[in-house]
Amino acid sequence: xxxxxxxxxxxxxxxxxxxxxxxxxxxxxxxxxxxxxxxxxxxxxxxxxxxxxxxxxxxxxxxxxxxxxxxxxxxxxxxxxxxxxxxxxxxxxxxxxxxxxxxxxxxxxxxxxxxxxxxxxxxxxxxxxxxxxxxxxxxxxxxxxxxxxxxxxxxxxxxxxxxxxxxxxxxxxxxxxxxxxxxxxxxxxxxxxxxxxxxxxxxxxxxxxxxxxxxxxxxxxxxxxxxxxxxxxxxxxxxxxxxxxxxxxxxxxxxxxxxxxxxxxxxxxxxxxxxxxxxxxxxxxxxxxxxxxxxxxxxxxxxxxxxxxxxxxxxxxxxxxxxxxxxxxxxxxxxxxxxxxxxxxxxxxxxxxxxxxxxxxxxxxxxxxxxxxxxxxxxxxxxxxxxxxxxxxxxxxxxxxxxxxxxxxxxxxx
Amino acid sequence: xxxxxxxxxxxxxxxxxxxxxxxxxxxxxxxxxxxxxxxxxxxxxxxxxxxxxxxxxxxxxxxxxxxxxxxxxxxxxxxxxxxxxxxxxxxxxxxxxxxxxxxxxxxxxxxxxxxxxxxxxxxxxxxxxxxxxxxxxxxxxxxxxxxxxxxxxxxxxxxxxxxxxxxxxxxxxxxxxxxxxxxxxxxxxxxxxxxxxxxxxxxxxxxxxxxxxxxxxxxxxxxxxxxxxxxxxxxxxxxxxxxxxxxxxxxxxxxxxxxxxxxxxxxxxxxxxxxxxxxxxxxxxxxxxxxxxxxxxxxxxxxxxxxxxxxxxxxxxxxxxxxxxxxxxxxxxxxxxxxxxxxxxxxxx
Numbered sequence: 001x002x003x004x005x006x007x008x009x010x011x012x013x014x015x016x017x018x019x020x021x022x023x024x025x026x027x028x029x030x031x032x033x034x035x036x037x038x039x040x041x042x043x044x045x046x047x048x049x050x051x052x053x054x055x056x057x058x059x060x061x062x063x064x065x066x067x068x069x070x071x072x073x074x075x076x077x078x079x080x081x082x083x084x085x086x087x088x089x090x091x092x093x094x095x096x097x098x099x100x101x102x103x104x105x106x107x108x109x110x111x112x113x114x115x116x117x118x119x120x121x122x123x124x125x126x127x128x129x130x131x132x133x134x135x136x137x138x139x140x141x142x143x144x145x146x147x148x149x150x151x152x153x154x155x156x157x158x159x160x161x162x163x164x165x166x167x168x169x170x171x172x173x174x175x176x177x178x179x180x181x182x183x184x185x186x187x188x189x190x191x192x193x194x195x196x197x198x199x200x201x202x203x204x205x206x207x208x209x210x211x212x213x214x215x216x217x218x219x220x221x222x223x224x225x226x227x228x229x230x231x232x233x234x235x236x237x238x239x240x241x242x243x244x245x246x247x248x249x250x251x252x253x254x255x256x257x258x259x260x261x262x263x264x265x266x267x268x269x270x271x272x273x274x275x276x277x278x279x280x281x282x283x284x285x286x287x288x289x290x291x292x293x294x295x296x297x298x299x300x301x302x303x304x305x306x307x308x309x310x311x312x313x314x315x316x317x318x319x320x321x322x323x324x325x326x327x328x329x330x331x332x333x334x335x336x337x338x339x340x341x342x343x344x345x346x347x348x349x350x351x352x353x354x355x356x357x358x359x360x361x362x363x364x365x366x367x368x369x370x371x372x373x374x375x376x377x378x379x380x381x382x383x384x385x386x387x388x389x390x391x392x393x394x395x396x397x398x399x400x401x402x403x404x405x406x407x408x409x410x411x412x413x414x
Numbered sequence: 415x416x417x418x419x420x421x422x423x424x425x426x427x428x429x430x431x432x433x434x435x436x437x438x439x440x441x442x443x444x445x446x447x448x449x450x451x452x453x454x455x456x457x458x459x460x461x462x463x464x465x466x467x468x469x470x471x472x473x474x475x476x477x478x479x480x481x482x483x484x485x486x487x488x489x490x491x492x493x494x495x496x497x498x499x500x501x502x503x504x505x506x507x508x509x510x511x512x513x514x515x516x517x518x519x520x521x522x523x524x525x526x527x528x529x530x531x532x533x534x535x536x537x538x539x540x541x542x543x544x545x546x547x548x549x550x551x552x553x554x555x556x557x558x559x560x561x562x563x564x565x566x567x568x569x570x571x572x573x574x575x576x577x578x579x580x581x582x583x584x585x586x587x588x589x590x591x592x593x594x595x596x597x598x599x600x601x602x603x604x605x606x607x608x609x610x611x612x613x614x615x616x617x618x619x620x621x622x623x624x625x626x627x628x629x630x631x632x633x634x635x636x637x638x639x640x641x642x643x644x645x646x647x648x649x650x651x652x653x654x655x656x657x658x659x660x661x662x663x664x665x666x667x668x669x670x671x672x673x674x675x676x677x678x679x680x681x682x683x684x685x686x687x688x689x690x691x692x693x694x695x696x697x698x699x700x701x702x703x704x705x706x707x708x709x710x711x712x713x714x715x716x717x718x719x720x721x722x723x724x725x726x727x728x729x730x731x732x733x734x735x736x737x738x739x740x741x742x743x744x745x746x747x748x749x750x751x752x753x754x755x756x757x758x759x760x761x762x763x
Contacts, residue, residue: 045633047657115633119626126622209485213454221456228675231656324621324649329454330485331645333620368630371613372568372603379574383616 011082018075018093025068025097029104033060039103040110043245045118049236050247060107067100098366105373116365117249124354124361125260125322126151126332129315130339131346131353132263136308137183138348139271140301141284141406142190145201146182147312148336149208154179154316156212159220159327162229168321171229172256175317176310182208183309187302194410205336213329220327232256232322254322256314263311268350280304284404287411297411312336338386345390347401359393360386443478444504444700446471447497448692449490450483451509453618458673459644459666460688464508464531467692474693475700490515498523504699506531506692510577516540527707529695531688532577534711541698541707543691545714547577548584548753549746550684550721551640553739554663555588557682557723558638559600560731561661568603568636569663570613570627572643579758581642581665581684583607587754591742603636607754610761615646624649632660638681640665651676661730668724683724687714717747 042055071093074083083089102111130147137144157178162171182204189200220227232254240251271277282290283300291297315335320327338360345359346352367382375382448468450461468479482493490512497505498519504527507516517536520528528540535542558567569585571578582605589602605612615623624646631639632653639654640663641647647665654660655676662669662676664683669676691712698704714720726736745751 046659110634112633115630118633119630123622123626213483213485217454217456221458224675319622323625324652326621326648326652328619328621328645328648329456330452330619331621333617333623335620365626365630368613368627369634371611372630372634374606374609376609379611379614383614 015079022071025100037107039106042112048248049241053244063103067096119365120361123364124357126315126335128357130336131342133308133312134343139284140304143197143408146204149205150182150312151316151332152208154313158317158320175313179313180310183306187305231325256318256322264350264354445502446479446504447502448481448506449493453644457644463688467689471696494519535709542711547580548755549716551581551584552588552753553723554684555585559589559592560735564637566636567638568631569640570604572618583754583758618644621649625653628653654679682726685722
């Protein structure tokens with residue numbers, strides 16, 4: 001009975017939340033509009049293979065009313081009958097809110113939706129790879145604060161080796177090796193010498209920043225031939241790339257982007273549905289128990305941390321070989337740390353990490369579009385958006401995120 | 415335990431060795447130290463240009479010059495302290511963000527000479543090296559408006575501080591002036607002087623951000639982009655080069671020289687000749703009759719070639735635009751054209 005009434009109360013709370021969203025749309029967006037204003041959402045990208053579908057122009061107020069009605073309906077239904085998949089409906093309501101925001105922001109103006117979605121995915125790639133690196137390490141109880149440094153090393157190596165060989169794949173392989181080496185360094189410090197893992201990771205960041213900055217200013221910047229790596233070309237998937245919106249966003253990408261998506265799926269399956277995954281998680285939760293059952297704790301940790309380093313190296317290589325075609329000091333600009341946040345946000349699961357990174361990527365690309373549309377929100381606040389979103393989602397939806405039980409503790413064989 | 419310490423110690427030692435390779439010294443010569451901002455001395459932007467001024471002084475005036483790089487804002491004071499301890503004759507700080515620490519050190523060490531790039535004088539012993547970049551940005555904006563085929567030109571900055579925004583202010587006014595003169599309706603994306611706000615990536619390091627913002631601008635129809643964000647702009651240049659149907663406007667130095675791999679897509683560059691200002695300052699301090707700065711300012715303008723624009727890519731703009739630009743330059747020097755600085759400073763208050 002008690003359980004039951006708690007459930008009803010929670011269902012009611014969500015209903016009210018949906019209605020609040022509807023009210024916010026009315027209060028925030030409607031007053032600034034007039035009946036004659038039109039919003040245009042464009043969907044076609046230049047130089048894309050997708051079939052052109054033109055753009056959608058509609059009355060700003062009409063669009064807003066439609067979205068408000070949708071949110072009111074969902075809220076009322078939730079209050080009266082309740083949805084089974086309440087989080088899914090929450091997603092729909094939040095989406096309606098974001099769409100209302102964009103409808104308002106693009107009044108008497110236009111904005112390219114496909115372009116924004118494409119930027120969302122591309123901005124999420126390095127963050128996802130950083131988060132995946134974190135998942136690999138922390139699932140077996142090694143905290144990796146050094147992801148930023150590993151990415152930087154990967155970026156530097158891919159630029160240097162890529163330039164020397166003029167081959168993207170060799171550059172990518174070099175970045176993986178360099179990242180793996182940094183991972184091995186962390187592993188030796190954390191596992192063999194039981195150095196405090198936060199300090200070991202920080203040492204890696206300082207080392208990587210120092211080394212790459214020094215060699216960059218000494219050689220890469222003064223000898224341009226050493227800093228001119230080739231870049232991955234876009235590989236549009238046949239047929240799929242011709243689908244409007246989805247084609248340019250998902251199926252017209254470079255190899256590292258596909259590789260990232262495949263890695264997320266593979267690691268997710270490996271971690272939760274294979275023996276290796278079970279062992280890794282056991283080592284992360286209760287190493288003594290795993291050891292008793294014959295799992296080699298040290299070996300598992302070494303392998304995972306080195307793999308984690310390689311994934312971080314891939315993240316660095318992406319920034320160079322698939323984005324800007326050069327190395328510059330500190331070019332990772334904190335993505336390794338954002339990746340750590342995405343890992344926690346995604347509850348230490350690869351798919352969760354991807355979802356969290358996409359939210360960061362969306363917030364990033366959204367703020368660029370909003371600033372172009374001259375939304376009267378100071379750019380400093382727009383820059384805060386990804387972090388605000390994290391806090392709200394963490395506090396409101398994800399709830400408590402529990403790290404692996406043995407996270408950060410060195411293992412001492414009894 | 416001992417082993418752990420050794421591992422850590424050696425790591426730290428290697429790193430400090432590598433990071434701290436800036437210094438050097440010799441007796442008798444004028445000792446000049448330069449403290450960079452976060453982009454580092456090879457940012458192909460304001461740090462690099464200022465350092466070029468010091469290098470020229472080393473070659474031509476035989477001074478003893480060196481630099482210390484700041485990796486983060488907390489390094490400013492540490493680096494300043496290091497030069498004060500080395501008893502440098504002149505300490506040059508590069509950038510608006512170093513103003514607070516420079517003012518602090520200048521008041522504590524009144525016998526040392528300081529110069530700060532991108533800021534007005536901060537005391538008797540400090541020479542301010544400032545630039546009317548809005549004048550050069552105006553010319554670039556005019557050229558951009560002449561070059562665009564889509565009727566949309568864009569600009570974005572690293573962080574919204576006056577020394578960045580001043581480029582964008584001039585740019586917007588230049589575009590508007592072109593519209594006035596030619597009866598066109600070219601739109602500026604990414605900056606609005608009246609709102610004192612626009613598109614900013616929030617840093618001066620992430621080249622990837624520069625690329626993504628450029629792609630968004632191009633998706634929204636812009637075909638000329640001026641990135642005012644140091645090395646971040648190189649990511650923009652790469653995106654534009656791959657797309658192939660747009661232009662980039664370089665800032666600080668002539669990018670067809672400093673970033674030659676992108677020269678095919680560089681429309682022009684807004685030149686801010688900090689090297690000239692730095693060299694001029696070192697020369698002044700070295701002169702026998704030097705009697706302190708007395709709080710003076712150097713202001714780089716179109717008139718004294720402290721700012722300017724690089725040659726415009728051939729065939730990018732209709733014939734005749736060059737002559738118009740010459741005329742506009744003369745008019746700006748004569749004070750006949752408003753480049754937006756007054757409105758911008760008013761919006762700051």
